[in-house]
Amino acid sequence: ETGVTQTPRHLVMGMTNKKSLKCEQHLGHNAMYWYKQSAKKPLELMFVYSLEERVENNSVPSRFSPECPNSSHLFLHLHTLQPEDSALYLCASSHLRRSPNTGELFFGEGSRLTVL
Amino acid sequence: GEDVEQSLFLSVREGDSSVINCTYTDSSSTYLYWYKQEPGAGLQLLTYIFSNMDMKQDQRLTVLLNKKDKHLSLRIADTQTGDSAIYFCAEIPISGGYNKLIFGAGTRLAVHP
Numbered sequence: 223e224t225g226v227t228q229t230p231r232h233l234v235m236g237m238t239n240k241k242s243l244k245c246e247q248h249l250g251h252n253a254m255y256w257y258k259q260s261a262k263k264p265l266e267l268m269f270v271y272s273l274e275e276r277v278e279n280n281s282v283p284s285r286f287s288p289e290c291p292n293s294s295h296l297f298l299h300l301h302t303l304q305p306e307d308s309a310l311y312l313c314a315s316s317h318l319r320r321s322p323n324t325g326e327l328f329f330g331e332g333s334r335l336t337v338l
Numbered sequence: 339g340e341d342v343e344q345s346l347f348l349s350v351r352e353g354d355s356s357v358i359n360c361t362y363t364d365s366s367s368t369y370l371y372w373y374k375q376e377p378g379a380g381l382q383l384l385t386y387i388f389s390n391m392d393m394k395q396d397q398r399l400t401v402l403l404n405k406k407d408k409h410l411s412l413r414i415a416d417t418q419t420g421d422s423a424i425y426f427c428a429e430i431p432i433s434g435g436y437n438k439l440i441f442g443a444g445t446r447l448a449v450h451p
């Protein structure tokens with residue numbers, strides 16, 4: 223077990239569907255992240271929650287809606303997606319930055335999303 | 339601006355050394371990282387180096403940091419087929435109270451017999 227669990231691992235959805243990705247961490251961290259991984263592109267930071275408050279939203283389209291009900295759970299709600307949204311969505315968690323925190327992120331195995 | 343660049347592909351023979359290079363832009367970065375991603379898996383921290391260090395060695399891994407040129411490299415000695423993966427370089431600029439890592443696009447390392 224990695225400590226960060228993502229479900230589902232694979233998701234195929236049509237452009238009119240509504241679905242959600244779920245992330246759960248058992249590491250006692252208080253910051254959680256969504257990253258998007260597309261082929262041959264740098265990982266894109268989408269959202270950051272620190273102490274359950276959204277602190278970063280990197281110009282992500284509104285068809286992606288994050289939710290962080292508590293420090294252990296993070297969701298990414300999806301609706302009316304486009305085919306170019308097909309990617310691997312990675313969740314990560316970390317401690318907040320304070321010494322001696324080295325800044326490490328702990329990643330889940332990702333949810334592979336295909337939009338038809 | 340924040341940008342991390344690395345070459346996309348590297349092929350080496352089993353037993354040889356692999357050197358994966360990375361350039362970054364933010365001179366304020368405190369830590370620099372190498373993450374490894376195996377097929378079908380998430381990213382896993384391989385090693386990191388603090389910005390006041392020039393070199394760090396950990397078993398088969400050697401990290402070299404040239405702050406002047408903003409260049410980071412990862413050397414894997416005696417590369418094995420199990421080292422085949424995507425390797426991501428990342429930096430962490432000084433900002434906020436959370437770990438906003440900036441990643442490169444990843445270098446795919448292929449090890450052949």
